Amino acid sequence: MTALTVAGLSAREVGRRRTALLLVISLPLWFYLVRRDLTGQSTRMLTLGIAWAVSTLTLFVVNAARGVDPRLRLSGASVAGIIGGRLIAMSGFGLLLAGGYLILVGVDQDIDRFWAIGLMMGITALIAAPFGSLVGALLPRELEGALALLSVCAVQMLADPAGTIAKFMPFWSAREIGTYAVDGGGTDLLWRGLAHAGAVWLLCTGGTLAVFAYRLRLARYPEPVLERA
Amino acid sequence: MTPRPWLHGFLDLCLLAMLRDQPDYGYGLAQRLAAAGVADIPGGTLYPALLRLEQQGLASPSWAPSESGPRRKYYAITPAGLDTLHAQAEEWRGFRDGVDSLIGERVR
Amino acid sequence: MSDWPLRFEAELVRLGVQPERARQLGAETTAQAGEHAADPDRFFGPAHLYARHLVAELQSPTAAVPSLPGPVMLRLAGVSKRYRRREVFSGVDLTVRGGEVAAIVGANGCGKSTLLRICAGLTRPTGGDIRRARRVGFVPQDGGTAGWLTAEEHFTLFGAAAGMAPRKARSTGTHLASRLAWRPGHRQPVQELSGGTRQKLNLVLGELHGPDLLLLDEPYQGFDQGSYLDFWRQVREWRDAGRAVVVVTHLLHELENVDHVLDLGAHGGGDR
Numbered sequence: 042m043t044a045l046t047v048a049g050l051s052a053r054e055v056g057r058r059r060t061a062l063l064l065v066i067s068l069p070l071w072f073y074l075v076r077r078d079l080t081g082q083s084t085r086m087l088t089l090g091i092a093w094a095v096s097t098l099t100l101f102v103v104n105a106a107r108g109v110d111p112r113l114r115l116s117g118a119s120v121a122g123i124i125g126g127r128l129i130a131m132s133g134f135g136l137l138l139a140g141g142y143l144i145l146v147g148v149d150q151d152i153d154r155f156w157a158i159g160l161m162m163g164i165t166a167l168i169a170a171p172f173g174s175l176v177g178a179l180l181p182r183e184l185e186g187a188l189a190l191l192s193v194c195a196v197q198m199l200a201d202p203a204g205t206i207a208k209f210m211p212f213w214s215a216r217e218i219g220t221y222a223v224d225g226g227g228t229d230l231l232w233r234g235l236a237h238a239g240a241v242w243l244l245c246t247g248g249t250l251a252v253f254a255y256r257l258r259l260a261r262y263p264e265p266v267l268e269r270a
Numbered sequence: 271m272t273p274r275p276w277l278h279g280f281l282d283l284c285l286l287a288m289l290r291d292q293p294d295y296g297y298g299l300a301q302r303l304a305a306a307g308v309a310d311i312p313g314g315t316l317y318p319a320l321l322r323l324e325q326q327g328l329a330s331p332s333w334a335p336s337e338s339g340p341r342r343k344y345y346a347i348t349p350a351g352l353d354t355l356h357a358q359a360e361e362w363r364g365f366r367d368g369v370d371s372l373i374g375e376r377v378r
Numbered sequence: 379m380s381d382w383p384l385r386f387e388a389e390l391v392r393l394g395v396q397p398e399r400a401r402q403l404g405a406e407t408t409a410q411a412g413e414h415a416a417d418p419d420r421f422f423g424p425a426h427l428y429a430r431h432l433v434a435e436l437q438s439p440t441a442a443v444p445s446l447p448g449p450v451m452l453r454l455a456g457v458s459k460r461y462r463r464r465e466v467f468s469g470v471d472l473t474v475r476g477g478e479v480a481a482i483v484g485a486n487g488c489g490k491s492t493l494l495r496i497c498a499g500l501t502r503p504t505g506g507d508i509r510r511a512r513r514v515g516f517v518p519q520d521g522g523t524a525g526w527l528t529a530e531e532h533f534t535l536f537g538a539a540a541g542m543a544p545r546k547a548r549s550t551g552t553h554l555a556s557r558l559a560w561r562p563g564h565r566q567p568v569q570e571l572s573g574g575t576r577q578k579l580n581l582v583l584g585e586l587h588g589p590d591l592l593l594l595d596e597p598y599q600g601f602d603q604g605s606y607l608d609f610w611r612q613v614r615e616w617r618d619a620g621r622a623v624v625v626v627t628h629l630l631h632e633l634e635n636v637d638h639v640l641d642l643g644a645h646g647g648g649d650r
Contacts, residue, residue, distance in 0.1 A: 046538035054526040057567065108521035109535075111500050115516050116587050118539035260499040265450035265509040297413035313421050314428060317410050318435035321403075325436055340409050 043118045047126025048133070051102060055134060061101070065094045069142055080150050081223040086198075087142055088162050088215045092169045093194045095135040099173030100186045102127060107181070110257055120254045128170050128246065135166030157222030157231065164238045165215045171245035172211050178252035211245070214238035281319050282328075283362055284308060286347060286355040289329055293346040296320060320345060328354050382418045382425050383408050389429035393608075394556040403432070430604070434611045448476025450509070451591040451622035452497060457506030459492055466492055470506070472624075472640050476590065479613060479623045481633055484642030490626045491519065493642065494595050497624060511622070515589035517580050517597045519626075525569035529555070529562035529579050533586065540587035547586065554582045557615075558608050573600030581612070592616060594625040610635060 055062065069090030076082040106127065113123055139162035152158055173190065180186040193211065200207040202216050217234030220226050288294060288302055296317055304310050323329040328351035335341045347355070383404040390400035407428075411418040422428040451474055458468035466489035474480045482490045495501040496508070498516040523532060530548050537547020555562050558578045568576060581597055598609050610632065616623050625636070633639055 042541070043538050046535060046544070050524075050527060050531055050535050053531065054524060057526045105526075106524060108518070109524050112516060112518070112522050112583065113536065113539040115498060115500070115514060116536050116539035116583075117541060122539075260496075260502050260508075262499065262508045262510040264512060265453050295413065296410050300414075313410060313414060313416075314423060314431060317407065318432045321406075321432070322436050340412055342413065343406065343409070 043113075043122030044126035044129060047118075047123055048129040051106075051127050051130035052133065054105070055098065055102060055130070061098070065098050066138060066141075068094045069138070070145075073142070073145070077149070080152060081219065084146055084150070084152075084158055084161075084223060085215060085219045087146065088165045088219065089194060089198060089212060091135070091139055091142060091162060092165045092172075092197075092212045092215070093190065095131065095138065095166050095169035096173030096176070096190050097187060098134070099127075099131040099170050100177040100190060101183060102131060103174050103177035104181070104183050104186065110253075114257050114259055120257050121250065123257070124174070124250055124253045128174060128249070131170035131173070132167055135170050136163060139163050139166040152223060153225065154222040157218055161215050161218040161222060161234075164218070164235070165212055168211060168214070168238060168242050168245065171242060171249050174249040175245045175252070178249050178256065208237075211241045214241070280358075280362060281311070281315065282323065283355065283358040285319060285323060286328065286351050286358070289345055289347040290352065290355060293332075293344045295334075295342040295344050297342075299345075323351065327351075380417065380419060385425035386418070386429050389426040390433065392559050392561075393429060393433045394553075394559075395433065407432075426604075430607060430611075434614075448478075448620050448622075450475050451511040452624065453507075453509040454497070455507040457493070457496065457503045457508060459489060459496065459501075460504045467642055468505075470640070470642070472638065474591070474622045474624055474638065476620045476622050477617055478637040479617050479625065479635065480638035480640060481636040482624065482626045482640045482642060483628065483633070488642040490642055491595050494593050494624065494626050497591075498593050511590040513587065513589040514591045514593060515584035515587065517584035517592070517594045519595045519597070520573075520577075520599060522580055522583070523568045523576060526567050528565060528567055529571075529582075530564065532568065532579060532583060536583045536586050542587070551582055551586055554585055555579075557612060558582070558605065574602060574605055577601065578605065581609070585616075589621070591622045592624070594623065596626050596628070 069087050072090030073083050073087035076086060106123075110123055114120070139159075143159045143162055146152070146158055147155060176186050176189050180189055196206065197210040197212050200210060202213075207213055207216070214234040214237040217230045217237065221228070221230040221234070284303060285299060288299055294302070296313070299320075300311055300313070300316055320329070324331050324345065327348055329345040330348050331343050331345055333341050334344050386407060387397075387400045387404040390403060391397055395403070407422065408418055411421040414421060419425070452472065453474075454470055454472040456468075457470040459466040460468075470493065472480060482493060484490055492501060494516075496503045497510065498514060499510075500516070524535075527535070530551065533547045533551030534544045537544065537550070540547075542550070552562060555578065558581060560575060560578045562579070568579060571579070577597055577600055581594075584592060584594070584597075594613075598606055601609060613623055613625065614635070627633075
């Protein structure tokens with residue numbers, strides 16, 4: 042109940058930030074256009090662009106709600122209701138964004154396993170929301186959070202995909218599933234990607250819930266003994 | 271003249287007491303208060319107090335024509351008003367005796 | 379004939395009086411001035427001020443008998459707070475019952491807001507014992523709202539947090555706003571509101587779920603004179619309705635309106 046209301050209102054809130062929204066929506070496009078001639082490269086870049094866009098937007102939404110959240114708690118909302126609602130809204134936004142770009146890729150590129158591209162983009166969007174939320178929970182200031190996200194995305198792009206570092210990056214699953222979709226690898230790539238994605242999602246969602254459960258905890262005081270003047 | 275802040279707490283008491291003696295309208299009550307030497311009460315204090323008494327069921331209004339000018343709103347005390355009057359009169363006596371004992375001068 | 383009655387009625391309506399009742403009061407008030415053969419403006423003063431005065435008078439209970447204080451809503455005993463080695467305050471005692479208003483005063487940086495947050499449960503005390511009613515409303519000094527949402531959306535959001543249906547939350551919010559002489563616009567996001575209006579929203583949000591204890595941190599920042607009076611009238615109404623109010627303030631001339639004054643002072647502690 043609370044979660045759905047929070048989700049609906051978060052969506053409206055995001056919808057009203059026209060300029061920011063426009064920039065966020067267009068960001069993955071630039072990533073895509075740079076290497077449009079290479080199918081694998083461009084779709085993976087596009088996916089990372091979606092990841093960055095969704096996580097950054099979530100970060101800002103989480104930070105904007107910093108003043109409201111404790112008051113919602115005092116009014117009786119649960120941490121799961123508040124944070125869950127926001128994650129639902131941002132995941133929904135991410136899926137919409139991914140869906141839009143999937144259509145673009147479908148029109149613009151020739152890919153055998155098109156559904157796997159959709160899977161890659163969708164999963165990445167779903168991870169990006171709790172990831173942005175977790176970064177926002179850990180780094181309270183927007184600038185710090187944005188810089189952290191930038192660092193993660195940069196390392197993710199530049200790291201050797203076969204190396205150890207890449208495997209510890211939150212969006213490594215996109216590379217695995219992307220390779221399966223474009224370069225025609227075996228299904229083990231797909232399963233590895235899905236497993237990695239599931240683990241990262243659980244880690245980020247659990248982490249963000251845990252941090253906010255701590256940050257938004259209320260001291261419980263016993264009620265006064267009933268006595269009249 | 272009693273300064274206003276003092277009167278404020280006991281205005282309702284004074285009004286109820288006057289209404290117990292006879293129903294009256296605003297202007298008449300103001301005149302009686304002044305004649306008793308209690309206060310020259312401004313309309314902005316008197317009329318809200320009357321409305322409040324009405325609203326709380328301590329006084330009931332009725333309209334009556336006047337010889338000159340518009341009809342008037344007369345107030346009569348209700349049983350609930352009488353109860354409140356008794357309770358407040360008791361309080362007033364206690365308060366008055368207390369103040370008297372402090373200033374060391376008994377009312378004869 | 380002046381337009382005094384019209385302005386009087388309009389102000390009454392703005393203060394939340396039903397139009398029908400406002401018309402009636404307007405006619406009566408004109409007649410009352412007539413009894414004294416006086417012009418209403420001369421007799422009662424400016425229309426809007428008298429309207430405020432009348433509404434406040436009608437809402438206060440009948441004189442001298444002070445209503446009995448209600449059950450204890452908040453009790454602090456020996457509460458202290460320290461950040462690392464710096465002691466903010468210690469040995470703070472305060473008891474507030476239903477139907478009472480307590481003011482927390484003291485110089486800047488003496489921990490007034492910290493103490494209020496401790497009362498709310500948002501900050502933990504270092505020591506001491508606290509007992510508190512379960513339903514509590516907290517109004518921060520500023521912030522506490524989402525800039526891109528409208529006032530009505532805030533009502534829905536905070537109502538949902540308290541388990542209220544959206545429609546009920548909105549109508550309750552709108553009603554509470556009218557008591558602060560504010561009519562929320564439908565489309566305007568909160569960040570476009572003036573500071574004073576935002577604080578009115580904050581007050582309404584703190585009260586929306588009908589708490590027994592209201593914790594207010596200098597909630598009148600940016601209020602104009604009229605809103606300021608509305609605010610204190612509202613505090614008295616809460617008190618008369620049997621709620622307990624704790625308000626952080628630095629305005630000493632309001633202290634005659636309160637039942638307890640807690641002066642955190644330079645060294646902290648002690649009920650005056």
